[in-house]
Amino acid sequence: MKLKTPYFFLILFFLVLSADQFVSTNTNGDFLECVIHNSDNSTSISQVIYTPNNSSYTSVLQFSMNNLRFRSLSTPKPLFIITPVDESQIQTVVHCSKKHGIEIRTRSGGHDFEGLSYVSQLPFVILDLINLRSITIDTQSATAWVQAGATLGELYYAIAQKSRNLGFPGGVWYALGLGGHISGGGYGAMRRKYGLAADNVIDAQFINVQGRILNRKTMGEDLFWAIRGGGGSSFGIILSWKIKLVPVPEKVTVSSIARTLEQNLTKIIHKWQYVAPKIHKDLDIRVLMFSVIDPITGNRTIRATFETLFLGGIDRLLRLMELEFPEIGLTREDCTEMSWIESVVIGSSFTNGEPPEILLNRTAMPKNSFKGKSDFATHPISVEGLEGLWEFYNDKIEAGMALLVLTPYGGRMDEIPESATPFPQRLGSLYMIEYLVVWDGNETSPHISWIRRLYNYMASYVSDSPRAAYLNYNDLDLGVGASYAEASSSWGPKYFKNNFNRLVNVKTLVDPGNFFKHEQSIPTSF
Template sequence: MHTHNGRFSYSEAPKPLAIVTALHESHVQATILCAKKNGIQIRIRSGGHDSEGLSYISDVPFVILDMFPLSSIDVDIENESAWVEAGATIGQVYYQIAKKSNVHAFPAGVCPTLGAGGHISGGGYGNLMRKYGISVDNVIDAKIVDVNGNILDRKSMGADLFWAIRGGGGASFGVILSWKIKLVSVTPKVTVFKVKKTIEEGAIDLVYKWQLIATKLPQDIFLRAVHEVVNVTQKGNTKKTAQVTFIALFLGNTEKLLTLVNKQFPELGLKQSDCSEIPWVNSTLYWYNAPLGTPIEALLDVPKEPLSFSFKTMSDYVKKPIPKDALKSILDLLVQYDGHLKMEWNPYGGKMHEISSSETPFPHRAGNLFLIEYLTNWGEVGVEAKNHYLNISRSFFEFMTPFVSKTPREAFLNYRDIGIGGNTPSNVTSIDIAKSYGSKYFNRNFERLVRVKSKVDHENFFRYEQSIPPLSH
């Protein structure tokens, strides 16, 4: 089973009535029609990275439709595009592009084992977003199987459905078979670096300055700030402290990057020895924390077993700089949680501020400084451990309330969080419940998604705990 979260691999986890491994698009059509006829819900899994497991577990009888074998990738460099089947991983996409060209790329996530079907339909962001936007901003066609078993492309599905599946979550509307993506241009070599600073080394001042400049830097640079807890040894004593890693991707050479950073962010103290010039495809592995020099074939690796550890993700959007005293409190609290929680702060600006919030269902555009991903992970098993760490996760999330977006407190669909609302059991759906999460994921676009759903699946066959309901439900 392609599951990437230990908390859904326990023996008591809900099991499907069957797993249908789709080897051909006709298998998808047959599964939909059979399940519909027999009143059985389906869960659609491409990469298995759904952070709440909603693509492969449920509290009602269900069948898993596993898209993983449908993984072909057809790269057309002449037309700067590619057809990517839903089960292909993002790492495979990067690899196949690189086999054809060293000056083309695709804006998508850092984790290479993400499935293209779900990752792209939820929005899909990565370190090219300040230059080229997110994945759905670079989708030019798609194939989807609808509730009646029809295979539709962009023309036959119509503008509304094509709009909805690009960031609204495809599983509310049908089964994504494939995406036609637009390739983007990158330099033959890009420059990357990681600079790590603890609280004792001035991390708080650096993070505060980062908030002021990261969105205003040229769009060729993406500078993420990762907050975590590390052990440091001083005078023979080991203690835990908070550390911030500034990790960058720059579409250009080291000389240009040094000039840029040392002018805009001299406090970072960036040196030439911190930087490495590598092909873009190699940078995708670097960002995944693989050592420099790792063969690009590593992008093709897919875990054979479920992950042994468990995790919980959440997200926030920040619109105003967080004051220094609050930053200190945040990092101090991270240390109290003993290294089980970390944050990744992803800067906006550039292209993200140029695209309208209604262009796709993904609404998080101008007005945001950065996106926060919270990641809580643990290795212990059992319900008690799970509840303990989920409480830590929720407690930290509540602590962050004063510093993040409000009315609604926005969230990113790809960082699925059932804590912001959901239908339980999933066969009971309502507009009022759906608004609780829909307004946070989609803001004002939620109403349009409901209208599209009502048009293409008015009987609400495609549903799950956080799906888009039709007006009649």
């Protein structure tokens, strides 16, 4: 509906007056006039548009900016931030951005490793979905509709409020936004039992490049396939997901055991590679490794924490571990039975007895500068290979902290074909490796060069042809480029393997003008 209000030009005047000076007022004014003129309610749309000189602009920009590498003054900033409260406002932004040649970066949680949801080298707006966070749980059908701006913690809490026997196999970090998390695959502590978050999506609402709102039926199976692991931001804008909830027992068991190099850690990790991907699918044994100072000797060492979630009771877990993995020395004292939602709180690194309501707090998670990379191990790393890896983590990294996470596959992950969704790392992957270096401040060179050297060292111990990577841990070191030739020779097969060309075909059909794009978006075939 066209705007028919005397306040139109007054609203436009003040919005343009506050526009940033690095883009001409005419460009800003044209876009804003388009947005307001095509909005049903000019007052409503004006309340969700932030310009660089607006007093709230910086706080809105930085609220979901979780990688502080991108807070420097030199980092390009959006012309506008729009925080829509309904679908029609998104449709208007898509229409006006296309009309005036402005890129859209869509942000749901802001945890992407390279800041692609809030940084662009071209004039752009951020479409921040933080206000689109409704969750509807249907315990009878064991399904839920969840909007893209909701977090995992909000979803888990909402499920637990309705049922003690239902859960969802999403990520362990509670503050992740559902829009991006699921569209990149989304793995969590129950992946060996139920697969990825994307494997448990049964419908979606989606806005395409024409501004149409589509569901699974109207978008077709090819596009529905593509957005469940191929990255929704390459194709349009995810509005909401309909997900399948999964059964969880009344009580699960969690444990956390720490071991250092002086406690035979190398031997334990070597054995873990053979056990964790093959053990019963009710059990997940994730490993987090840090370089630490031994408080007794004062020497630097490697400490690994074996975090377990078992979908069952302590007695059964102890029998299983004694049979399959006695080297870790799990005891009854190491284990705690609790509800599934309580295990989610523990898995999100809350360890002080916080209630489930802490999962609703979007600001409790610390923010740092960081650089991450990923790998997939297709065969066990030798003892010698592990010892070489420890050398990297024993290096003192200036003012930084290095983390290595080993996430076992197997179970349900082995049973789903690699072509079922765009996420292809299934059968044949023993475990995923996440490398992460975190630091304070804006200085980046020592930390990023360190993690690149580590990544180069690991080349002979992980998958090859291609060397695989995880889309949700996006890594611009793998290559950038909007053309098919650039993508197919670098990052495309690394993220998607043989699924890459099918994604390109879908992209070419649904967005032939390549409007939805970023440094590693799916290209068209021409």
